[in-house]
Amino acid sequence: MTDHAWNPLLRDQLTWHWTNQLRARLDGLTDEEYFWEPAPGCWNVRPRGTGSAPVQAGSGAMTIDFAFPPPVPEPLTTIAWRLGHVIVGVLAMRSASHFGRAATGYDEHGYAATAAEALDQLDTEYATWVDGVESLGESGLARPCGEAEGSYAGYPMAALVLHINREMIHHLAEVCLLRDLYLHAHSRKEAN
Secondary structure (H helix, E strand, O other), rough: OOOOOOOHHHHHHHHHHHHHHHHHHHOOOOOHHHHHOOOOOEEEEEOOOOOOEEEEEOOOOOOEEEEOOOOOOOOOEEEHHHHHHHHHHHHHHHHHHOOOOOOOOOOOOOOOOHHHHHHHHHHHHHHHHHHHHOOOOHHHOEEOHHHHHHHOOOEEHHHHHHHHHHHHHHHHHHHHHHHHHHHHHHHHHHOO
16 A cells, blocks of 8 residues: 555545535625525624624624524525635634634624625635645644644544535535525526
């Protein structure tokens, strides 16, 4: 068996998906799609003071809907909400904990008011995360995640990298599916 370095293999799992299946599918995302609510009661990113969720987090003109604990069943989330979650909760907070990015959280983040701004934020946080993982080298993948990661505290960084890969693939596939649903729902309306 040939020896392989784990760091490039772990990064490739995410970067391959990003490059070959995901990022191009997000090109051309419109503001209408970004904020579209496919069902009543969706959680979304909204202008400050216009949401009805128990928690409306954010530092700027836009806030993201939340509840702690979340209701059962949880509300359907929009593209804007899912991108906000990926940008902040999946990527930025982890990069802040492990790779020197400025501290942030759901309350501190300035949520995007447009699809283009959200995609710029996503691109920036993705690049920061991938560069951070690369900076770990091989030995850094074995170090414990530490207290910032709660239930992952005692696990090696490799476990966190795999978790983030799953989160990115999972949530961004949902974004692509919502884009497909939007396209098909609106093309039928226009045909009638």
